[in-house]
Amino acid sequence: MVGLQSVGPLCAGTFGITATAATLSGLTIPPSGSCTLVFGVQANKAGTLTNTTSAATSNETSPSSPATATLSVTAPPIIAIAFNPTSVPLNGTTKLTFTITNPNLSTTLTGISFTDTLTPLTNPTGLTGTCNGTAPTTTATSISLAGATLPGGASCTFSITVTDPVMGVVTNSTGPVTSANGGTGTAATASLNARSGAVAVDSQGHILVALPNANKVLTFNSNGSPLGSLNPSFLGAFGQPSGIAVDSKDNIYVADTGNNRVLVFASIAKGAAPQLQTTTGNFAPLSSPKGVALDSSDNLLVSDTANNRVVAFAVTHSASGGVSGLSSLTQIGPAISFLGQLNAPLDIAVDSQNNILVLDSGNNRVVTFTSWALGHAPHTQIGPAIGFLGQLATPGGLAVNSRDPNSMCKDQILIADTGNQRVVILNSLAQGAGPRNQISSSAMNGQLTNIAGGLGAAPNGNILLLEPSSGRLAEFSDTGTFSFSVPITF
Secondary structure: OOEEEEEOOOOOOEEEEOOOOEEEEOOOOOOOOOOOEEEEOOOOOOEEEEEEOOOOOOOOOOOOOOOEEEEEEOOOOEEEEEEEOOEEOOOEEEEEEEEEEOOOOOOOEEEEEEEEOOOOOEEEEEEEOOEOOEOOEEOOOOEEEEEEEEOOOOEEEEEEEEEEOOOEEEEEEOOOOEEOOOEEOOOOEEEEEEOOEEEEEOOOOOEEEEEOOOOEEEEEOOOOOEEEEOOOHHHOOOOOEEEEEEOOOOOEEEEEHHHOEEEEEOOHHHOOOEEEEEOEEOOEEOOOEEEEEEOOOOEEEEEEHHHOEEEEEEEEEOOOOOEEEEEEEEEEOOEOHHHOEOOOEEEEEEOOOOOEEEEEHHHOEEEEEOOOOOOOOEEEEEOOEOHHHOEOOOOOEEEEEOOOOOHHHOOEEEEEEHHHOEEEEEOOHHHOOOEEEEEOEEOOOEEOOOOOEOEEEOOOOOEEEEEHHHOEEEEEOOOOOEEEEEEOOO
């Protein structure tokens, strides 16, 4: 009920108005007279709505019959957008899909229109699909739809490919979707994360850095002195390497995202020569894998991002300690029981108890599972809310710090909370995974920016972090005390 808009001249009485009802009492009407009241109302759903009054009563007559009136309400169109994948390297491409729905079951919407300026995304190409036969229009910086028609209950979907020129989180918002006969609906929003890379450390203290934009994997000594870079050689060039991990014998595993594969290299101590690759998991092709991790039994876990799943492999070692084979096991997701569905799992980590942690970036959370040996059953989720540290926003990286020399800090969970430009530090799963601290600035460069992945544990138990805006790999304590940095060209 919006309010009383007008009162007729013979309507002298007591009026009552609430959010959902109107009442009238104490009215006196002369013979052959009438009273007209006009109320403003607002419909909360579409369709044919029926309003029925109670019976009118008076001191002189029997109660009247209730009065009834109907109102036909047409709802505006609904627009939704989504990126796939939701994480790309700097200047990488992704598909942006638009879905427009007519929520009215029996009313056709006409004149459906909207505009998305795409800023700062660029180069919209490869338009596919229409809206019930009406093709969207693209320019160098926008996409728009004008004059489309959708029957009742119908929807339309169309997509473009866009380029992300900005490191970190980009939030794209359309303008409101409008229609000629259903009014104006809301806008739609989706976020895209340009991932900075990944960090791993082997048992000898060597630091490995995967850089998807540079198509390189760099290696360093524990003090940050450069050693060189990995060469895929006969396996072909890197294509956006986004994830990196080492096994118990220091063999190196790289999620080569752009080539939809995982590459395996010998340890740095044995020359880091390429050994083998896999392009499938659980009998299906990998699609944009972005994270890799290994448990203490050397089961390899891969976050197969575009397929919304985690796939697992048993690693077979040769007599010399290299990797001679990967045997596909099974997968986690997309459906994960009472925890719903994985949505763009971006990164993965394993703690010292072999619990599995998956950065479910599309759902702004970390989901956890029991160890592979115990059946990898879903356990719990962390986020979006994380206690006094607020809400996660498009998290871009995950690590578990199993190297902290303080036993009370062992297995701390580290999250690159990209949308909030901070590193979130949580207690271990064994301690309840509650909020512990956050790092949002560095002693050298002030406020952290472009935090988009690239987390790891240093040999001394400190935190390693890739900082693209500062062009470095930095080391911090879990209280934010800066230790050293290594220049990196992203």
